[in-house]
Amino acid sequence: MSVRSSILKGASILSASQGLVAISSMLRNIIVARHIDSENFGIATTFALTISLVEMTSNLALDRVLVQDDEGDSDAMLGSAHLIQFAKGILIALVLIAIAGPVANLFGLPHLIHAFQLVALIPALHGLMHFDFVVRQRKLDFFPTALFDTLPELLTLLVALLATLIFDDYRVMLTVILLQAVLSVVASHLLARRPYRWTFNWPLARRKLRFGWPLLINGFLMFGIFQGDRVIIGSQFDMHTLGWYSVAFSLCMLPTIIFAKLSASILMPILSRNRDNSEIFIPCCTMSLTACAAFGLLMVLGFALAGSALIQLSFGDQYIQAASVIVILSIMQALRVLRIAPSIIANSQGRTENAMIANIFRSLALPVAIYLAVTGHSVQAVAACGIAGEAVALGISVYLAPIKHGKVMFVRRLLLLSACGVAIATVTIGLAPAQTTAGEFSDLILQLFYGGAIALLLASLLALTDPHLRKECRHLWQRTRDTKTPEQSLINNDT
Known part of the structure; x- marks a missing residue:
């Protein structure tokens, strides 16, 4: 298959998957917003803001390194990325637990400190992500990426429907975002062709950090830019x-x-x-x-x-x-x-x-x-x-x-x-x-x-x-x- 055909095929697959993601994400928000009042939806938004703080301020772009680097498809590079991702997830989870109180007080929600502490589970779960599906983008194989993006979103839509039968307040959204993290990690492992492993290789880790440190700093800035107005x-x-x-x-x-x-x-x-x-x-x-x-x-x-x-x-x-x-x-x-x-x-x-x-x-x-x-x-x-x-x-x-x-x-x-x-x-x-x-x-x-x-x-x-x-x-x-x-x-x- 020519490069042009591969690109067109990849574009079609990704367009279809992102279309499904968009529809599922919007439907999920609609289900939650229509089930709870605007005040509880505002409270639910504070959890989303906290998650954004986690994701944007811990972005080392390990997936992009695996695509961009000449050795990105090697087992050593993949194992090194897994180890860094796990360490980062645990560190961010501990930070979130520590700042749960101040964040809850910032939004005038001191009675919900426990809910903000639960959000710390998300980076810990993301630390177990398998990146093998990302490596296949190097050969313009976007089908695993499309499945990774789509399947958890579709299943989360079902989770949202079930959560509305149990809760009638902000806990609907809290349930959804926690289970979405679980589904994403499971999907990454199901789509992997190689076993999940850690590799400690300082030269490779240093190369990733050199690529990712500007994006890490950029993540702090992006949180302020993307979410600052809502904060x-x-x-x-x-x-x-x-x-x-x-x-x-x-x-x-x-x-x-x-x-x-x-x-x-x-x-x-x-x-x-x-x-x-x-x-x-x-x-x-x-x-x-x-x-x-x-x-x-x-x-x-x-x-x-x-x-x-x-x-x-x-x-x-x-x-x-x-x-x-x-x-x-x-x-x-x-x-x-x-x-x-x-x-x-x-x-x-x-x-x-x-x-x-x-x-x-x-x-x-x-x-x-x-x-x-x-x-x-x-x-x-x-x-x-x-x-x-x-x-x-x-x-x-x-x-x-x-x-x-x-x-x-x-x-x-x-x-x-x-x-x-x-x-x-x-x-x-x-x-x-x-x-x-x-x-x-x-x-x-x-x-x-x-x-x-x-x-x-x-x-x-x-x-x-x-x-x-x-x-x-x-x-x-x-x-x-x-x-x-x-x-x-x-x-x-x-x-």
């Missing part, structure tokens, strides 16, 4: 406000996470193997940027035109206040999606400090958000701080992107895509009719499909402005018609 709102406002804000945040965040995982899994192997071949590397960089810009526009237009309907149809009228911030958050996430391209380009060359440095500048918006919250400004004002921070971080990330001979082309492409995206979004949102906030079911469905269709059409048109992407689309079209084309595929050159 501020949870500590300065009430749990009801945190509940509806989290609905808007999760709706905007979910597509970003899925797109980021999909992009990293597909683009990382291609860019890594062609980092010394500028004829392939530079066009792939610009295609990555175009895809990110198109997806960002899709998010902004989709939530602007159909966000209110989506909230009411999925989570219910008690969370309708989420519509007041969903456009602000979608713009922030669109800028974050744009940052994916230069970040992956840097990671493909082992330059993992790109995201860390960009996020240092992004985190400068947090003190402003804290000041606005403490001085009595609105939730919308707190959320808007993220837009300015993401814009600055994007500029820094592009400036640091290691594109030797195509930097000027990359920057010009970014400016053109940004200008077109802003113009399209401004005109479309300005001409759009007012969203229905308490309409009939049929009106909400119509608004949802209308908004989604318009967003998809305009985002697709923006994507097709890239000549290399148009060529790949023509090749894909010719392939589906089972005919040959005289043009040579860019990805087919990747051998």
Whole structure:
């Protein structure tokens, strides 16, 4: 099978799996949110924030090392990754137990210290993860990764349904997140071809730490960036406000996470193997940027035109206040999606400090958000701080992107895509009719499909402005018609 066919097959598998993950995750949140009130959903959100603290501040990117490093598929490298992962899991679990009290008090929930201590089980469980399924990405075999992502999510959906029969408060979400960790670890071992083992090899461990330390520091910054606004709102406002804000945040965040995982899994192997071949590397960089810009526009237009309907149809009228911030958050996430391209380009060359440095500048918006919250400004004002921070971080990330001979082309492409995206979004949102906030079911469905269709059409048109992407689309079209084309595929050159 050619590299191009492998990439297309991998993209199809990952797209399908991430689609299932998105649907399952959203349905799970809907089940929980509709079963409990907004205040309890706010409490449940504090557990999710604590888990994010664990995951983001302990990210050594061991899975990415196994894909990027030349010796990533060796038994010694895999065993070393397992040992580091286990040690990290135990250490983080002990830290979580120690800080459970202060975290509970921060959110005004001192009576729930025991619940925050239970969350410490999650990193301990993740410490037993088997990474063999990740190594198979080196050969563009994404099926194990797709199963690992999908199966636990689908089973967790069943867990959520069963938990609602037993509990009627925040314990529904606590049960779900604990069992999800168990299912993920079990899935990683079932998908492994090699036995689980530990290997102590200091040179290999040092290589992983050298690759991962910028990402570890970046994890602390990312927690503040991704979750800082919710921590501020949870500590300065009430749990009801945190509940509806989290609905808007999760709706905007979910597509970003899925797109980021999909992009990293597909683009990382291609860019890594062609980092010394500028004829392939530079066009792939610009295609990555175009895809990110198109997806960002899709998010902004989709939530602007159909966000209110989506909230009411999925989570219910008690969370309708989420519509007041969903456009602000979608713009922030669109800028974050744009940052994916230069970040992956840097990671493909082992330059993992790109995201860390960009996020240092992004985190400068947090003190402003804290000041606005403490001085009595609105939730919308707190959320808007993220837009300015993401814009600055994007500029820094592009400036640091290691594109030797195509930097000027990359920057010009970014400016053109940004200008077109802003113009399209401004005109479309300005001409759009007012969203229905308490309409009939049929009106909400119509608004949802209308908004989604318009967003998809305009985002697709923006994507097709890239000549290399148009060529790949023509090749894909010719392939589906089972005919040959005289043009040579860019990805087919990747051998």
